[in-house]
Amino acid sequence: MGKEFKKKYMHPTRRKLVDMVETGEYDKNTTIGYTKKEESRKVGDVWEDKHNKYEKKEGYVLKTGKNSEAFQEIRKYLEEQSKCNSSDCKTIKKSDKDLKFIKNGGFCMNCTIEREHEIKVAGVWQEYNDYKVWTRMIVYGKTKLEAYKQSIDELKEEYEMVGSDGKITETWKLPKSIEETKKDIKELISFGEGELKELEEKRQVAFDVLKEKNYEHYI
DSSP states (O other), X not given: OXXXXXXXXXOHHHHHHHHHHHHSOOOTTOXXXXXXXXXXXXXXXXXXXXXXEEEEETTEEEEEETXXXXXXXXXXXXXXXXXXXXXXXXXXXXXXXXXXXXXXXXXXHHHHHHHHHHHHHHTOHHHHHHHHHHHHHHHHHHHHHHHHHHHHHTOOSEEEEXXXXXXXXXXXXXXXXXXXXXXXXXXXXXXXXXXXXXXXXXXXXXXXXXXXXXXXXXX
């Protein structure tokens, strides 16, 4: 007598096939495996899985990618970079030159030309140009001063140059002691702050002229 065949020890899928052979019937509706119990969600609930974010709404579930908010911020930023600030702008298709003008001054090439023509006619072109130049100089100067201030805390007596292979290719030492070098940097910072103050005062004079002529909104 052969060994008794016990189906209960078989994998569920194979057991279904054996049943089909024995009975000639195949139950298509039988579900094999584990079925996860669906969680009950309330309106306003937010949850997420590996790739998506979900929010329960009235009658439906809103599904969005996890990075959708970041992508929206990027799209918004790119749109701002290509948008002329003039409410009367007539430039429909922005060229590379337009985008460059917008990046530098906020207005496309045609609008910039029109605005600057108005400023020249009003007789405040010099103040307008000086204000823009001095503003760029002030921003650059403040950035350099911050770098100098940070370098004081990072001073070392000896520095090493490391190559792509991780090996030291060059070493050099400060020509002066750390204290002397700090003193020199602080003097440089003090001198730079004095120059920045003069630039800010001259820029303020230019701004006052523009404001008197009602052209301060052009800067």
